Amino acid sequence: MQGSTKIQIQDVVAPIDRRLYGSFIEQLGRAVYTGIYQPDHPTADSDGFRTDVIDAVKTLNVPLIRYPGGNFLSQYRWEDGIGPKSQRPVRLDLAWRELETNQFGLHEFMRWADKVNAVPNMAVNLGTRGIQAAADLVEYCNFPKGTYLSDLRRQNGAEHPFAIKTWCLGNEMDGPWEIGAKSAGEYAHLANETAKAMRRVDDTLELVACGSSSMDNPTFGNWEETVLDACYDNVDYLSLHRYYGYYNDDDPTELDNFLGKNHDLDDFIKGVVAMCDAVKARKRSTKTINLSFDEWNVWYHSNDADTQVTPWQVGPHLLEDIYNFEDALLIGSLLMTLLRNADRVKIACLAQLVNVIAPIMTDENGGVWRQSIFYPFMQVANYGQGVVLTDHSTSSTYNSREFTDVAYLDTVTTYDAATQTVTVFAENKHQTETLDFALNFGELTIDRLLDATQFYGYDVKADNRDGHMQLQPLPARTDTHHANTKLQPLSWNVLRFKLQN
Numbered sequence: 001m002q003g004s005t006k007i008q009i010q011d012v013v014a015p016i017d018r019r020l021y022g023s024f025i026e027q028l029g030r031a032v033y034t035g036i037y038q039p040d041h042p043t044a045d046s047d048g049f050r051t052d053v054i055d056a057v058k059t060l061n062v063p064l065i066r067y068p069g070g071n072f073l074s075q076y077r078w079e080d081g082i083g084p085k086s087q088r089p090v091r092l093d094l095a096w097r098e099l100e101t102n103q104f105g106l107h108e109f110m111r112w113a114d115k116v117n118a119v120p121n122m123a124v125n126l127g128t129r130g131i132q133a134a135a136d137l138v139e140y141c142n143f144p145k146g147t148y149l150s151d152l153r154r155q156n157g158a159e160h161p162f163a164i165k166t167w168c169l170g171n172e173m174d175g176p177w178e179i180g181a182k183s184a185g186e187y188a189h190l191a192n193e194t195a196k197a198m199r200r201v202d203d204t205l206e207l208v209a210c211g212s213s214s215m216d217n218p219t220f221g222n223w224e225e226t227v228l229d230a231c232y233d234n235v236d237y238l239s240l241h242r243y244y245g246y247y248n249d250d251d252p253t254e255l256d257n258f259l260g261k262n263h264d265l266d267d268f269i270k271g272v273v274a275m276c277d278a279v280k281a282r283k284r285s286t287k288t289i290n291l292s293f294d295e296w297n298v299w300y301h302s303n304d305a306d307t308q309v310t311p312w313q314v315g316p317h318l319l320e321d322i323y324n325f326e327d328a329l330l331i332g333s334l335l336m337t338l339l340r341n342a343d344r345v346k347i348a349c350l351a352q353l354v355n356v357i358a359p360i361m362t363d364e365n366g367g368v369w370r371q372s373i374f375y376p377f378m379q380v381a382n383y384g385q386g387v388v389l390t391d392h393s394t395s396s397t398y399n400s401r402e403f404t405d406v407a408y409l410d411t412v413t414t415y416d417a418a419t420q421t422v423t424v425f426a427e428n429k430h431q432t433e434t435l436d437f438a439l440n441f442g443e444l445t446i447d448r449l450l451d452a453t454q455f456y457g458y459d460v461k462a463d464n465r466d467g468h469m470q471l472q473p474l475p476a477r478t479d480t481h482h483a484n485t486k487l488q489p490l491s492w493n494v495l496r497f498k499l500q501n
């Protein structure tokens with residue numbers, strides 16, 4: 001099978017906002033307790049943070065981390081997680097039916113985020129709480145000093161404001177499962193009033209309003225329109241959430257369909273962009289609302305196990321999906337879709353980061369291991385820099401149960417002018433055929449191939465618990481203006497070129 005792409009560095013989709021490679025830590029399962037925080041672990045530092053986890057997170061190069069939820073958020077009292085640890089209350093977390101000891105809270109998260117070189121994407125509870133608690137939290141975090149709450153922060157050890165810029169106004173407030181779920185009208189009013197109050201405290205904030213928690217929710221569309229109608233002037237982003245499952249393991253054509261789910265993601269993004277722009281036109285506004293895709297991933301492997309978990313434990317094994325090779329292929333494809341939409345998706349969070357539907361797993365009595373999905377995420381987050389170029393690829397396509405015209409060659413190119421580097425991410429979705437991939441650089445001159453890797457050859461149902469998965473070298477030929485390589489069936493590939501100045 002043949003496939004090709006043309007590299008045209010003037011043909012830019014958008015500069016890449018690195019926050020596209022964000023992730024998410026929720027106070028859920030073992031994300032925090034025995035995940036990032038385990039004071040009795042041999043690798044724990046003086047804050048109780050596992051340094052083996054810190055190292056793995058740094059390898060992923062995640063620039064932004066959403067916190068503290070998720071469904072957990074909608075019943076959370078942020079004040080429980082500040083002050084001396086011995087005085088913090090143990091609470092029932094009604095979202096996940098766990099015990100929350102609050103030994104890890106706001107200050108701990110801020111210190112940990114700093115250690116992994118990430119900025120926070122903080123969220124305020126609009127389920128059981130509202131305007132005052134949200135404004136108080138902004139004052140506590142961002143006001144310099146001289147008020148009750150800012151001085152309380154200083155007393156608790158943070159002399160300087162946290163200066164948190166990006167905030168989510170609640171979480172999945174359209175979802176019937178959410179504590180304090182709201183109708184579109186109720187949420188729209190509360191979000192707008194909360195945004196106003198938060199901005200009175202700090203007018204530099206960037207605010208994210210909740211979009212639908214899924215495209216499948218019956219209120220999808222009407223929700224976006226109602227929320228934007230009310231909040232347009234006071235928010236900057238609308239959120240999207242999407243998780244993918246597998247339909248039928250016994251049907252071999254189902255893999256084609258699974259790998260086509262990037263089409264679903266693309267349709268979802270384009271649909272929400274259209275809604276944002278329709279409201280913009282109706283309001284005759286000059287302001288554009290961009291998207292924060294603040295939860296996305298594959299999530300289904302742990303569903304059955306989760307129904308067996310005993311309630312009211314601290315840090316139970318919940319949502320511990322063990323990802324396989326086909327999941328890594330889909331994650332690569334979804335990342336490329338986010339990049340192709342980088343003109344409107346400015347923030348995205350792989351949900352989540354450690355233990356809970358996560359690329360990084362910990363053993364409470366042992367070390368850290370990397371899931372299959374770790375590898376494509378790490379490569380895109382590290383190498384997808386600069387600008388995204390318009391896709392000029394060609395290949396044959398297939399139809400699946402849900403999708404038509406899915407390209408066997410899924411590819412996206414980024415260009416970093418500062419380092420004169422072109423990076424080509426490419427996936428071959430064909431189950432049996434190798435794809436001869438021709439890259440045409442036109443007038444551009446290739447100085448050298450910096451690096452080429454492939455991730456392939458594993459059983460699609462294999463996972464990486466034993467650590468056998470690794471990136472392998474990808475043989476490629478280059479001349480002055482061209483490169484050629486072979487993409488193996490079901491493979492994820494990355495080629496990085498240095499251009500001549």
Ligand code: AHR
Pocket residue numbers: 026069070071072171172213295351352
């Ligand atoms: O990421 C897991 C859960 O998925 C989050 O708590 C919630 O926001 C979503 O439904």
